[in-house]
Amino acid sequence: MTLPTSFTLTLTCEDRPGIVAAVTTELAAIGANIAESNQFWDRSPNRFFMRIAFTAPVDTTTDSVARNLKSVVDRFGMQFEISDNARMPRIVIMVSRFDHAMLHLLYQIRVGWLKAEVVAIVSNHDDSAAVAQREGIAYHHWPVTKDTKAEQEERLLQLVRDKQADLVVLARYMQVLSDNLSTRLYGKVINIHHSFLPSFKGAKPYHQAFERGVKLIGATSHYVTPDLDEGPIIEQETERVTHAMTAEDFLATGRDIESRVLARAVKMHLERRVMLNGRKTIVFS
Template identity: 75%
Template sequence: AEGTTRDDVERALKPAIDRFDMKTTLVDQARKPRIIIMVSKFDHALLHLFYQIKVGWLDAEVAAIVSNHEDSRRFAEHEGIPYHVLPVTRDNKKEQEEQLLKIVKDSGADLVILARYMQVLSDTLSKRLYGKVINIHHSFLPSFKGAKPYHQAHERGVKLIGATAHYVTPDLDEGPIIEQETERVSHAMSAEDFVATGRDIESRVLARAVKKHLESRVMLNGHKTVVF
């Protein structure tokens, strides 16, 4: 109703929330969601997200790009997006994650997207941002974890390769799955063909997962998601 405030809605929902011990998020649909994209050296998923925002398929504003490398700085500057380089080592991981949390807070970001960001978030950070970080895993989980997954797949002679978008949790690459896709491959394809196919799948799967999250069509239910 006209004149209804956020506080009014929260008060009205509180009895049901308390009764069923629910975790809820109230979304203001009039406000464009703000996202932070994290990337390392492979930028295909990052560029695809920007394209989908440009053509209006994704309704979001990129608040910042965060990376552990300088590779995407020129792109960020061209787009007028703040670019933060936070190199991560075993010794400075905690301090750099605190910097990331500060960027999230200062930018008012609603979602952090790991667009082939090749650093593992700590358990502490994963818990603090639970339900607000989406990762694209370069595999049809749980197969072929680690380095060069498409080369591993090629060596094993697989017939399907894929990618998985999931929420980040303290359990590495085992968070609630939002979106997946596979594509048929064959012995006639090279390892480089696998990589190229994988790039396309990763980009599509991540973008679809982000879209569903931003449109509030994903409900977390324990270790699983319910996607509308």
């Protein structure tokens, strides 16, 4: 038995009556069967967001779906994307010396919870080269200095183009991306920040939190923008800690949270569940 083709449609436009009816009517006309539908109206800017996962006859393509939706797209002034779910998303992972978040991503891909192909690992250190070799992933050791930063970022952009990567994941990559690179890859770079933002600034945030006697620590995954650590937030998590714990306990707890939060953010992005809304995100569960 031939299985139908599976797609995900995301769209946004100014809110007005009839959007859902118009979109679903056109999908029904091509024989689509809706498997999942989510929508949200942001009242302040009067903006409508929608995500629909659907199946369609086997000869259906993203282009043919787009053609059938053209009249609706034009009528409502929509911005939209259609993805073929049979295509495996391709990601580039960037890491420095702390590899816990990267290892968690690789594990979740190996067991099938996270459906993606890692096409390259990029690092400013060579610590993770053995992991990449074991996983059969191309490893690029590109040290970064003030003099080589611009060249390294151009090499990264070329790598993303050559590998047709859909997403760059900063899995504790401890280098700040330039404003130029952040702008050119806007919406395609996800970072894990080792604090529940807003946070303690500077080095050793968990030690600072320990010294201040905080009762909650956490992590934040967000899109990278020219505004350092202030990009649209995708996912966050906190965990309660106590005075009886050491700074090393804080660190271990934080690493676990970082790994989980980053993996969930990557999964939601690749499943087209995250939509940018100015400085915020719409995240459909």
